Amino acid sequence: MTLRNHDIAELRRLDVAHHLAAQQDQGLMRDLGGANIITTGSGCYITDGNGKVLLDGMAGLWCVQIGYGREELAKVAYDQMVELPYYNTFFKTATAPAIKLAAKISSLLGGNLSHVFFNSSGSEAADTMIRMARFYWQAKGEPERSIIISRHNAYHGSTIGGMSLGGMAFMRAQGGPLVPGFEHIMQPYSFNLGFGEDEDAFCDRAVQALEDKILEVGPDKVAAFIGEPVQGAGGVIIPPRGYWKKIEAVCRKYGILLCSDDVICGYGRLGEWFGFQHFGIQPDLVSMAKGLSSGYLPISAVGVADHIVEVLRAYGDDFVHGFTYSGHPTCAAVALANVEIIEREGLVQRVRDDVGPYVARAFAALGEHPLVGEARTVGLLGAVEIVSEKGSNHRFGGKEGKAGVIVRDACIRNGLMVRAIRDSIVFCPPLIITHADIDKAIDIIRRSLDEVTPLLRAIATEA
Numbered sequence: 001m002t003l004r005n006h007d008i009a010e011l012r013r014l015d016v017a018h019h020l021a022a023q024q025d026q027g028l029m030r031d032l033g034g035a036n037i038i039t040t041g042s043g044c045y046i047t048d049g050n051g052k053v054l055l056d057g058m059a060g061l062w063c064v065q066i067g068y069g070r071e072e073l074a075k076v077a078y079d080q081m082v083e084l085p086y087y088n089t090f091f092k093t094a095t096a097p098a099i100k101l102a103a104k105i106s107s108l109l110g111g112n113l114s115h116v117f118f119n120s121s122g123s124e125a126a127d128t129m130i131r132m133a134r135f136y137w138q139a140k141g142e143p144e145r146s147i148i149i150s151r152h153n154a155y156h157g158s159t160i161g162g163m164s165l166g167g168m169a170f171m172r173a174q175g176g177p178l179v180p181g182f183e184h185i186m187q188p189y190s191f192n193l194g195f196g197e198d199e200d201a202f203c204d205r206a207v208q209a210l211e212d213k214i215l216e217v218g219p220d221k222v223a224a225f226i227g228e229p230v231q232g233a234g235g236v237i238i239p240p241r242g243y244w245k246k247i248e249a250v251c252r253k254y255g256i257l258l259c260s261d262d263v264i265c266g267y268g269r270l271g272e273w274f275g276f277q278h279f280g281i282q283p284d285l286v287s288m289a290k291g292l293s294s295g296y297l298p299i300s301a302v303g304v305a306d307h308i309v310e311v312l313r314a315y316g317d318d319f320v321h322g323f324t325y326s327g328h329p330t331c332a333a334v335a336l337a338n339v340e341i342i343e344r345e346g347l348v349q350r351v352r353d354d355v356g357p358y359v360a361r362a363f364a365a366l367g368e369h370p371l372v373g374e375a376r377t378v379g380l381l382g383a384v385e386i387v388s389e390k391g392s393n394h395r396f397g398g399k400e401g402k403a404g405v406i407v408r409d410a411c412i413r414n415g416l417m418v419r420a421i422r423d424s425i426v427f428c429p430p431l432i433i434t435h436a437d438i439d440k441a442i443d444i445i446r447r448s449l450d451e452v453t454p455l456l457r458a459i460a461t462e463a
């Protein structure tokens with residue numbers, strides 16, 4: 001659909017009048033006169049209502065693995081809607097797309113993760129892991145094992161459960177009181193928390209934080225540890241080598257469940273089907289969303305290990321959890337077709353063997369820029385730390401968060417959609433991105449850093 005200029009103006013007016021956008025300063029959106037209307041997408045590019053074309057360096061919101069404009073998925077959705085648009089799984093019923101998708105996901109998860117529970121969002125998947133972990137211990141006759149440990153600055157969704165589980169202070173400050181029963185430990189963010197520290201020593205310190213928390217709470221009170229393989233919304237926090245293997249060992253030592261939040265890291269993002277596979281661990285529960293359907297329709301899931309399923313089946317009554325749209329047949333059909341495209345086009349291997357290493361080399365070169373304190377990547381996830389003094393982790397204005405939005409806005413003006421997280425620019429493009437588009441993205445980031453250098457230096461002088 002082509003929108004005329006006056007249509008865009010009317011949409012922006014209606015946006016202010018009626019639409020509350022997700023995770024936005026609502027007063028600022030009003031003052032801006034409405035959102036920037038995104039009208040079309042094709043491949044790795046999006047176009048806004050002003051006709052400006054942007055290379056989408058965020059794959060929508062960490063999710064559009066196969067790029068925009070895949071008519072095959074539209075046809076799959078149409079065909080399924082004609083045949084059976086919707087039915088639930090409450091009444092001892094199921095649909096073919098949900099069953100086939102569960103079998104496919106299980107084959108990709110591997111190990112003993114043989115079953116799948118469906119939801120509609122990553123937040124719902126996080127809530128499912130919370131409820132399933134606690135119910136598992138309750139059904140085993142150990143209801144006191146209800147504490148779940150997460151990490152500071154972790155993101156596990158925006159529901160009250162996901163926010164309570166997550167460790168983002170600015171989110172937790174809103175809408176309290178929070179759900180009880182969650183504890184948090186340090187994140188493995190070496191650039192901020194271990195700058196200049198030996199990597200192995202920092203790793204051991206971060207892992208010890210988990211064991212210390214378990215002992216503080218009491219091993220017989222802890223149900224699970226939940227973490228993102230790489231913290232995405234926290235700023236693409238890549239853990240030090242060996243971190244996840246050691247975390248897994250601590251969980252096994254104390255008999256607590258290990259849960260991997262693979263909402264961002266799943267479906268090829270790190271060069272394996274799932275992030276936990278990249279780090280060589282075997283979790284008991286795995287949440288997923290985003291790349292499961294490449295964002296074409298809302299769907300999420302939780303992979304469940306056999307020993308948990310056995311306890312659920314032996315319980316003798318309902319596990320009273322689920323949603324109207326759990327196993328939605330149209331969403332499941334589209335997700336299955338999306339997974340088939342990822343397989344057919346070899347996108348997981350492409351990330352591992354081609355574009356992932358290419359991005360790593362490009363970011364390494366970008367790391368030489370005077371404003372870049374660190375440029376880190378894993379697969380097709382990357383972050384650029386902006387610093388006021390090369391060779392340090394010092395921030396402009398003496399406070400974290402001043403520079404990120406300035407550089408982000410320059411990147412967007414110059415044709416690259418990226419996200420600012422504190423003083424990092426994060427990069428998460430579609431898995432189909434080409435070398436030429438990677439070069440273009442890096443060039444825009446570099447030019448944008450150059451462009452805003454005088455402004456950032458002025459901020460540093462004022463401070």
